[in-house]
Amino acid sequence: MAEIILQIAVVLIFFSIVFGVVRLVVGRTTIDRVVAIDMLSVVTISLIALYAHISGRFVYIDVALVYGLLSFLAVLAIARYLEKGP
Amino acid sequence: MQQDHETTQRRLVGFPESLIVLWGFLFVVWLVINSSVEPPIVVIGALASLALAAIFVRRGDVWRLGLTPRKVFHFLAYTGVFFVELVKANIEMLRYVYAPRIDIRPGIVKVKMPLRSPIGRLALANSIALTPGSLVMNLQGDALFIHWLDVKTTDPDEATRMIIGPFEKHLGAVFG
Amino acid sequence: MSELIGSIVILVGAFFLFSAGVGLLRMPDVFTRIQAGTKASTLGNILVLAGLGIYHPGWSLKLLIIAYFVLMTNPLSSHALSRAAHSIRTPMARTTVVDALRDENDASAAKGSS
Incomplete structure (x- = not known):
């Protein structure tokens, strides 16, 4: 039972990533794309943590932490760059 | 010269206790991330977090937080209010x-910022970003500019009451 | 039993992440998209991590640090993005009723030039 619920959850997260990628491709403005990347990074943190549970390895939690840190810094740097103007 | 002496005096007020609070916090984070208590790791963590805490506390008065039971109580109450508001916002x-058809009237309204200390302002801005339909955009002086998903009023006082009313009491007690 | 509770909490979190994606697609302009993306994905992430903590109580401290980290940084990046979007004059939705920040900036610019 628990396994099936987990599989449904992973499918939902997969569709969330698909929607994020659609917004990333369609865009319209640059900020839209950056917002999509920001949301995708948060979704990816959840997915990496979930994968740590599925594969049973504790090490992947560290990967999620470092990924979150790096993507936060990247989004912040892009936002500052866009604000000052190229 | 006199000026320098006075600023040094002011900086050292509350130096040890805020240093200890920040040091303890960083050290606990280090231990949790390493998830082991072998002697070399503990020693390195203690030294590194002491150095970081000393640098940050000396550089500015951002981290000057006293720790009293009343503040801890208000911080816990604030956490409870915050999670309730977070769930409401998401629903x-x-x-x-x-x-079926998105019917919203977004807009940017101006709101008064009641808090003085930088950490308190950061906490209030982050809480506003996670509460129903509001997002902090800019802070100019004492005026916060908030993007509101469904504008109900444009009057600053009314908007202040509606948006930051739930948090103001507890955060004011904790951070001032 | 704890497995069932944990997986249900993970499912609810995944549903919030899903609706963050839907909101990102459906909302009319940049600022509303930032709001939908930030709020729903923050709560979804916290719920997924909480569900994992119910599965593995031994991991819960590190999961708590990740959840706290996301809780602190996600609003920050949304402030930075919305400020950048406003300062480069990204168009807002047609239904927008008021823009006090633009009015304030225009007023101060007019005062500075006169």
């Missing part, structure tokens, strides 16, 4: 997202 967001 409201679900209503907007899954409506």
Whole structure:
């Protein structure tokens, strides 16, 4: 039972990533794309943590932490760059 | 010269206790991330977090936080209020997202910032960003500019009461 | 039993992440998209991590640090993005009723030039 619920959850997260990628491709403005990347990074943190549970390895939690840190810094740097103007 | 001496004096007020609070916090984070208590790791963590805490506390008065039981109580109450507001915000967001036709009237309104200390302002801005339909955009002096998903009023006082009312009491007691 | 509770909490979190994606697609302009993306994905992430903590109580401290980290940084990046979007004059939705920040900036610019 628990396994099936987990599989449904992973499918939902997969569709969330698909929607994020659609917004990333369609865009319209640059900020839209950056917002999509920001949301995708948060979704990816959840997915990496979930994968740590599925594969049973504790090490992947560290990967999620470092990924979150790096993507936060990247989004912040892009936002500052866009604000000052190229 | 006199000026320098006075600023040094002012900086050293509350130096040890805020240093200890920040040091303890960083050290606990280090231990949790390493998830082991072998002697070399503990020694390195203690030294590194002491150095970081000393640098940050000396550089500015951002981290000057006293720690009293009353503040801890208000911080816990604030956490409870915050999670209730977070869940409410998400349910409201679900209503907007899954409506057959998105019917919103967004806008940017001006709101007064009641808090003085930088950490308090950071905490208030982050809480506003996670509460129903509001997002902090800019802070100019004492005026916060908030993007509101469904504008109900444009009067600053009314908007202040509606948006930051739930948090103001507890955060004011903790951070001042 | 704890497995069932944990997986249900993970499912609810995944549903919030899903609705963050839907909101990102459906909302009319940049600022509303930032709101939908930030709020729903923050709560979804916290719920997924909480569900994992119910599965593995031994991991819960590190999961708590990740959840706290996301809780602190996600609003920050949304402030930075919305400020950048406003300062480069990204168009807002047609239904927008008021823009006090633009009015304030225009007023101060007019005062500075006169």
